[in-house]
Amino acid sequence: MLTHLECTRCGEHYPADRPNSICTKDGGVLYARYDLASIKKNFSSARLALRAPTMWRYDAVLPAADPVTLGEGFTPMLASREFPNVYIKDEGLNPTGSFKARGLAAAVTMARHFGLKKLVIPSAGNAAGALAAYAAAAALEAHIFMPTDVPMANRIECDYYGAHVTLVDGLISDCARKVAEMKKEAFWDKEGWFDVSTTKEPYRVEGKKTMGYEVAEQLGWRLPQAIIYPTGGGVGLLGMWKAFEEMEALGWIGSERPKMICAQSAGCAPVVKAWSERKQAVEMWPNAETLASGLRVPKPYGDYLILDILKKSHGAAVSATDEEIVEATRYWAKAEGIFAAPEGAACRVAYQKLRANGFLGAADTVVLFNTGSGLKYLDVLDPAVMRAPSPQKAVEATKPATRHIGGIIGPY
Ligand SMILES: [Zn+2]
Numbered sequence: 001m002l003t004h005l006e007c008t009r010c011g012e013h014y015p016a017d018r019p020n021s022i023c024t025k026d027g028g029v030l031y032a033r034y035d036l037a038s039i040k041k042n043f044s045s046a047r048l049a050l051r052a053p054t055m056w057r058y059d060a061v062l063p064a065a066d067p068v069t070l071g072e073g074f075t076p077m078l079a080s081r082e083f084p085n086v087y088i089k090d091e092g093l094n095p096t097g098s099f100k101a102r103g104l105a106a107a108v109t110m111a112r113h114f115g116l117k118k119l120v121i122p123s124a125g126n127a128a129g130a131l132a133a134y135a136a137a138a139a140l141e142a143h144i145f146m147p148t149d150v151p152m153a154n155r156i157e158c159d160y161y162g163a164h165v166t167l168v169d170g171l172i173s174d175c176a177r178k179v180a181e182m183k184k185e186a187f188w189d190k191e192g193w194f195d196v197s198t199t200k201e202p203y204r205v206e207g208k209k210t211m212g213y214e215v216a217e218q219l220g221w222r223l224p225q226a227i228i229y230p231t232g233g234g235v236g237l238l239g240m241w242k243a244f245e246e247m248e249a250l251g252w253i254g255s256e257r258p259k260m261i262c263a264q265s266a267g268c269a270p271v272v273k274a275w276s277e278r279k280q281a282v283e284m285w286p287n288a289e290t291l292a293s294g295l296r297v298p299k300p301y302g303d304y305l306i307l308d309i310l311k312k313s314h315g316a317a318v319s320a321t322d323e324e325i326v327e328a329t330r331y332w333a334k335a336e337g338i339f340a341a342p343e344g345a346a347c348r349v350a351y352q353k354l355r356a357n358g359f360l361g362a363a364d365t366v367v368l369f370n371t372g373s374g375l376k377y378l379d380v381l382d383p384a385v386m387r388a389p390s391p392q393k394a395v396e397a398t399k400p401a402t403r404h405i406g407g408i409i410g411p412y
Pocket of ligand 1: 007008009027
């Protein structure tokens with residue numbers, strides 16, 4: 001039922017029967033478009049009940065290809081023990097311990113479908129681990145360019161999954177530059193290489209949109225008043241908003257929409273800044289620095305789409321300091337039994353701030369996204385590092401938290 005790809009900037013159509021990257025005219029992000037009228041006639045949401053609890057239960061609204069799956073998706077929607085009417089969508093239970101599994105499962109599925117052989121990603125975090133795992137499952141090559149100082153879990157998992165890891169002395173932007181140089185080489189097309197960077201190919205958004213379908217299904221086909229989402233590259237935000245539009249066209253939900261709220265780190269908050277200044281594009285955030293590596297994205301490629309969603313949904317963008325994030329991570333672990341990724345814990349900080357300033361009320365149903373497991377951040381969250389006893393140790397201890405952890409997904 002996939003009919004074509006459509007540029008989100010100029011509306012140009014592209015055929016969906018071959019690999020595509022971005023719009024060749026204006027660099028816009030391409031979205032997959034479906035014959036939703038036909039899907040509506042032939043498939044109802046009631047039929048989902050009998051389906052397997054993975055993201056592929058929504059295959060009616062995904063490209064028709066043999067899935068490369070490790071059981072990703074349909075993660076728990078946990079009622080908060082702390083706040084009534086708040087739910088925590090725990091993406092840490094995905095394969096590879098993060099929400100990146102959804103997008104890369106879909107991207108690798110389509111790459112195999114198109115006969116691509118060598119998938120390349122400049123990444124410093126969970127996207128790299130997810131690509132490595134799904135490429136292994138698909139018997140494709142994963143080529144990962146990571147800074148030398150990435151979190152230990154990401155480096156080790158990529159190695160064990162058999163990915164070709166190139167450690168680059170620099171930031172992820174330097175890694176992205178290496179990928180850009182490779183693309184100019186003659187072997188790129190000849191040997192079936194493909195770049196799966198954030199929003200540079202259309203199917204990671206398709207995988208991530210299943211979070212939107214799950215929110216609706218798990219809340220009984222009623223959307224919450226607000227969704228708080230830790231926003232780095234923003235693919236999940238884009239995907240969920242796309243899912244809501246598709247679900248309305250399918251007759252599964254009405255025209256109601258949640259307020260979409262971006263949570264960012266104070267050390268890298270380009271969306272918060274652009275939103276507060278009512279800009280339509282994000283300015284590059286200089287010297288981005290935060291222990292929440294997934295939020296270290298100084299200029300998301302899909303910035304114009306993120307800001308448009310905040311506007312259309314009457315949403316908000318809130319930042320949290322690293323201290324607030326670590327405190328929230330610890331609090332969630334104790335109060336909820338959820339050892340969250342720092343990015344996810346930023347949502348609790350954002351929720352509290354928005355309750356305090358009256359943007360959200362106690363009666364509002366709110367879904368907070370924990371995008372990954374804290375287990376992938378042990379070297380960052382180690383209390384011996386976070387709470388050093390002596391001043392000398394404290395100076396040393398700040399190093400792991402403030403080093404260039406990576407996670408920048410820039411407009412490269
Ligand atoms: Zn375009």
